Structure formats: C-alpha cells, structure tokens
Amino acid sequence: MCRRSIFRIFLVTVFFTFISTSLSVHAEIGEPEKDELTFxxxxxxxxxxxxxxxENGYFEDEGLYxxxxxxxxxxxxxxxxxxxKLDGAHMLAGQPLAATIGFGTKAHIVTPFSMDLNGNGITVSNEIWKKMKAHIPMEGGKPVHPIKADYLKPVVDEFKQKGEPFKMGMVFPVSTHNYELRYWLAAGGIHPGYYAPHKGDTAGTIDADALLSVTPPPQMPSTLEAGTIYGYCVGEPWNQQAVFKGxxxxxxxxxxxxKNNPEKVFGMTKEFTEKxxxxxxxxxxxxxxxxKWLDENDNANRPAAVKxxxxxxxxxADYEVIANSMTGxxxxxxxDKRAVPDFNVFFRYNATxxxxxxxxxxxxxMRRWGQISEPKSDEWYVETAKDVYKPGIYATAAQELIAEGLMKANEFPNFATESGFKPEQTEFIDNISFDGSxxxxxxxxxxxxxxxxxL
Structure with missing residues (x-):
C-alpha cells in the first residue's frame, strides 16, 4: 500500500474518531427537548x-432557535x-429569590447562570451635585473618589429642615440598584427606609431620610430632568446618558x-429546568x-459588542453613550472621564x-430593610440560596464546553472542590466584611x- 493511501486511511480514521467523540459528548446531555425559545x-x-x-450563533450551535x-x-x-410567555430572561438577581420566598409574586424561579459583575452607578441632578460638591475633598481640581454619601447627608438634612422630601429612583424593589443605593446611603448615615409587608406596607419608606421609588431604567434621565427625583441608581447606559444630556x-x-459585586442573572422557572x-x-x-467572548483578549471585542x-x-442608545462604560x-x-476597566465584567473572576x-x-x-419581615436562621439563608441558585446545571454546561474543546478547565472554578461560597469579602465602601456562611x-x-x- 502506498504512503498516500495510508495517509488517506489515517485521515478518515481521525475524522470518524472526531465525529464519534463529538457525538458522544453531545449524547451526554442529549438533544434539546424544546428547541424554539423566547427570552x-x-x-x-x-x-x-x-x-x-x-448574534454569534451560539444558541444555534446548541440546536436552539x-x-x-x-x-x-x-x-x-x-x-x-x-x-x-418567556422561557427565560435577563433578571435582577433579587427577582428569583424574592419570587421563591413569596415577596411580591410567588413562584419558584431558579438561576443556573450569573450574567455579570458590577455595571451600575448612582447619579444626582446638577442642582444636588452643586450642593454636594461643596463638601467633597478635591485633588488637582477634581473630586476625590469614591464619593461617599457622607457628602450628600448635609443636602438631605437641608431638605428635611425645610420639610421637603428628598426623592431618589431605583428600578425595582428587589433590584441590586435598590440595595446598592440603600447600602451607599446608609453608609453615609442617611436612612433609606424600611418595608413592612406583614403590615401591607411595601413602599419601603418607614423612618426614611431619603424616599426611594421605582422608575424603569430608560425613563430615569427624563424623570431626573423633570425634577420628579433628585437622583437615581441604574445600570448603563442611563448614567452616562445623564452626562451626555447635561x-x-x-x-x-x-x-x-x-468591588466586583454580582449583578444580573438568567432566570427560568424550576418547572422549565426540570421538564x-x-x-x-x-x-x-x-x-x-x-x-467569554465579551471579556476575552482584554475586552477586545467590546467595540463590536457596543455596535x-x-x-x-x-x-x-447611541454608540458613544454605551461605549463610555462598556469599553472600560x-x-x-x-x-471627568476615568479608567474603570472592570466596570462591566461578564466572565472574569468566575462572574458567570x-x-x-x-x-x-x-x-x-431583604432582611436588613424589612422585605423579609422576621429574623431567619443561618440555615434558612443557605437552604433558600440552594433552592434558587443552581451551580450543578452550570457545572454540567461548563464540563461539556471543556470536553468539546471550546473552553479550558482553568477558566472555571474547580467543580470537584467548589463549595459555592466565596471567601470573606472585604472591599465595601463602609469596610464591613461579608461572610456568606x-x-x-x-x-x-x-x-x-x-x-x-x-417592625
């Protein structure tokens, strides 16, 4: 047999081995039971x-339309x-948790995928900024960051003395934005108010120094401009939009x-994931x-993503507005444009x-601000987290990608030893550390x- 024939046989063998391996990998999870989906x-x-x-065809690669x-x-x-009506959705991290424990709508929602870290900001009106700026230390003609709510407190106190409510916006009662805004305010001595759902009070303004209310994200800038609110916490591009509009x-x-706080999740009903x-x-x-594509090569794909x-x-929103934060x-x-390379993180630091x-x-x-009315045991917190967050599904998906050669094992946590609990986190604006256990x-x-x- 000639060398060319031997080589051809070798190529054919390699080809069929590759196909066989690929099919066996896919066979481990099987074909999709439902292939037409709406998100x-x-x-x-x-x-x-x-x-x-x-856009990159990754859903279609999985046989999903x-x-x-x-x-x-x-x-x-x-x-x-x-x-x-929707098979899954981009969700506030608090939504699956709140629904599962029955705060607001009662339903068992789970998440097998965390969508990102960071990505939000707090914006105030020009009028409030002018008042705040008088209290903020300066360096080289620019404010020293981070800007704490300590510098807003004299402004809020002034409103209180005049008997005027100080109103701010956030996007939803169980949104990261609500909790981040409350956290920032409270760290500066400004009480953001309590909820008392057991009394039928879901406004979240009991004992409040600042009154927080819901405004949909795209409406934030216009609501601020109208003077209905004096500031807000929202995701991008709606903080940068306020800058562009002046x-x-x-x-x-x-x-x-x-630093590197979890933000959105991908939510589905428990029933869907089981069926x-x-x-x-x-x-x-x-x-x-x-x-991974969004973060790889030091965010090299971000301009394409912005487009x-x-x-x-x-x-x-305009390309320039979105690019202001998405490109670092x-x-x-x-x-006053500053480098914040990790403003949006989609894959680094095990973000997903x-x-x-x-x-x-x-x-x-939720407990701190009264959305959970009564004290709960540490065990309750852990069990509730396990009812909603599903790292097992994530690990199966990741291992499939590794087996297919599309990802590397070192791009993920060590699934054999991962507990689901991050080490104690210390980088909060008030220097209070958090141990999830x-x-x-x-x-x-x-x-x-x-x-x-x-209450």
Missing part, C-alpha cells in the same frame, strides 16, 4: 450575553417567565460600593461562550458562576438596618 430582557447593557449568544424580546419593565418580564452627574459606581434539562444546559453553554447593543432591538471608562462630571454566597447577600439585604453575624455589623426585631 426577555430590559434595555440595559448587561443583557449583552443574550444578544451575543444570539431563539427569539429575543425587550420587556416594558421588570414586573412584566417576571410575569412573562412565570406564565410561560442633566446630571454620576457620583459613584457600584464597583466602588462593593427540559437538556435545553437548559444548552442555553447555559451558549451564554457562557458569549460571556450590536446600540441597535434599537437591543439597548437602542466611566465619565463622572462632564469631562452562580455562587450561593451571592444569593445570601441579597437575602441579607454567617448571614446573621453580618447583619449585626450595621448601625442602620433590622437585626432581630420585627
């Missing part, structure tokens, strides 16, 4: 993994997932409130690939892994906030 999102830049998984639909607000989005000043990012397990894993595989997100069917910078006062400790932090904030001890550390009492 929801809100017009924020952190919905990017869904858009990129769609996906339709993506923008939703009017977070309640409409959650209701769509619960009633089955109507407000972002004073702090959530990265400066809690369609193969489909669920394949969705997570596609989203992991999209998250996609600027389309009207996604975020629909953030503009505070107009002209659904850590139980992340869930527990959200639950502690000790939620009640954590709550005891705060001067402002509920502990053992019930």
């Amino acid at each position: 929801g999102f809100i017009k924020l830049t952190d919905m990017a993994p869904i858009a990129i998984a769609y 996906v339709t993506i639909e923008a939703q009017a607000n977070w309640k409409v989005l959650l209701d769509g997932v619960i009633d089955g 109507i407000g000043v972002p004073v702090i990012t959530d990265y400066e409130i809690w 369609y397990p193969n489909t669920t894993v394949r969705v997570v595989k596609a989203l992991i690939r999209a998250a 996609i997100l600027s389309q009207s069917n996604y975020v629909g 910078t953030f503009e505070y006062e107009k002209g 892994y659904p850590y139980y400790s992340d869930a527990i932090w959200y639950l502690t904030q 000790k939620p009640n001890a954590y709550l005891e550390k705060f001067d402002i906030g509920l502990k053992d009492e019930t």
Whole structure:
C-alpha cells in the first residue's frame, strides 16, 4: 500500500474518531427537548450575553432557535417567565429569590447562570451635585473618589429642615440598584427606609431620610430632568446618558460600593429546568461562550459588542453613550472621564458562576430593610440560596464546553472542590466584611438596618 493511501486511511480514521467523540459528548446531555425559545430582557447593557449568544450563533450551535424580546419593565418580564410567555430572561438577581420566598409574586424561579459583575452607578441632578460638591475633598481640581454619601447627608438634612422630601429612583424593589443605593446611603448615615409587608406596607419608606421609588431604567434621565427625583441608581447606559444630556452627574459606581459585586442573572422557572434539562444546559453553554467572548483578549471585542447593543432591538442608545462604560471608562462630571476597566465584567473572576454566597447577600439585604419581615436562621439563608441558585446545571454546561474543546478547565472554578461560597469579602465602601456562611453575624455589623426585631 502506498504512503498516500495510508495517509488517506489515517485521515478518515481521525475524522470518524472526531465525529464519534463529538457525538458522544453531545449524547451526554442529549438533544434539546424544546428547541424554539423566547427570552426577555430590559434595555440595559448587561443583557449583552443574550444578544451575543444570539448574534454569534451560539444558541444555534446548541440546536436552539431563539427569539429575543425587550420587556416594558421588570414586573412584566417576571410575569412573562412565570406564565410561560418567556422561557427565560435577563433578571435582577433579587427577582428569583424574592419570587421563591413569596415577596411580591410567588413562584419558584431558579438561576443556573450569573450574567455579570458590577455595571451600575448612582447619579444626582446638577442642582444636588452643586450642593454636594461643596463638601467633597478635591485633588488637582477634581473630586476625590469614591464619593461617599457622607457628602450628600448635609443636602438631605437641608431638605428635611425645610420639610421637603428628598426623592431618589431605583428600578425595582428587589433590584441590586435598590440595595446598592440603600447600602451607599446608609453608609453615609442617611436612612433609606424600611418595608413592612406583614403590615401591607411595601413602599419601603418607614423612618426614611431619603424616599426611594421605582422608575424603569430608560425613563430615569427624563424623570431626573423633570425634577420628579433628585437622583437615581441604574445600570448603563442611563448614567452616562445623564452626562451626555447635561442633566446630571454620576457620583459613584457600584464597583466602588462593593468591588466586583454580582449583578444580573438568567432566570427560568424550576418547572422549565426540570421538564427540559437538556435545553437548559444548552442555553447555559451558549451564554457562557458569549460571556467569554465579551471579556476575552482584554475586552477586545467590546467595540463590536457596543455596535450590536446600540441597535434599537437591543439597548437602542447611541454608540458613544454605551461605549463610555462598556469599553472600560466611566465619565463622572462632564469631562471627568476615568479608567474603570472592570466596570462591566461578564466572565472574569468566575462572574458567570452562580455562587450561593451571592444569593445570601441579597437575602441579607431583604432582611436588613424589612422585605423579609422576621429574623431567619443561618440555615434558612443557605437552604433558600440552594433552592434558587443552581451551580450543578452550570457545572454540567461548563464540563461539556471543556470536553468539546471550546473552553479550558482553568477558566472555571474547580467543580470537584467548589463549595459555592466565596471567601470573606472585604472591599465595601463602609469596610464591613461579608461572610456568606454567617448571614446573621453580618447583619449585626450595621448601625442602620433590622437585626432581630420585627417592625
């Protein structure tokens, strides 16, 4: 037999071995039980993994044919997932937790995928900024960052003395934005108010120095401009939009409130994940690939991502507005543009892994502000986190990607030893550390906030 024939036989053998291996890998999770899916999102830049998984063909690689639909607000989005109009959605991290424990709408929602870290900011009106600036230390003609709520407190006190309410906006009662805004305010001695759902009080303004209310993200700038609110906490591009329109000043990012804090998640009903397990894993595989693409090569793909997100069917804001934060910078006062390379993180630092400790932090904030009416045991926090966050599904998806050669094992946690709890986290604006295994001890550390009492 000639060398050419031997070589051909070798190539054929290698080819069929590759096909066989590929098929056996896919056979481990099986074909998708449901292949036509509809996903929801809100017009924020952190919905990017869904858009990129769609645009780059990662969903189709998994045999999934996906339709993506923008939703009017977070309640409409959650209701769509619960009633089955949506098969999954870009969600506030607090939404699956709140729904599962019955704060607001009762439904068992789970998350097998965390969508990002950081990505939010707090903006105040020009009028409030002018008042705050008188109290902020300066260096080289620019404010020293991070800007604490300590510098807002004299302004809020002035409003109180005049008998005028100091109003601020956040996007939803169980949003990261609500908890971050409350955290920042309380760290500066400004009480953001309590909820008392057992008394029918869901306004969250009991004992409040600053009154927080819900405003949908795209409406934040216009609501600020109208003077209905004096500041807000929101995701991008709606802080940078205030800068471009000249109507407000972002004073702090959530990265400066809690470094590398968890932000959005991908939510699905527990029923969906149990009825369609193969489909669920394949969705997570596609989203992991999209998250990696967004962060790889030091964010080299971000300009391309910004171009996609600027389309009207996604975020629909100007390229320059979205790029201001997505490409590693953030503009505070107009002209004060600073490097914030980790403002948006989609894959680095195991951003996509659904850590139980992340869930527990959200639950502690729900308890701190009264959304959870009564004290709970540490065990309750852990069990609730495990009811909602599903790292097992994530690990299956990741291991499939590793087996297919699309990802490397060192890009993920060590699944054999991972507990789901991050080491104690210390980089908060108030220097109070968080250990997810000790939620009640954590709550005891705060001067402002509920502990053992019930309102």
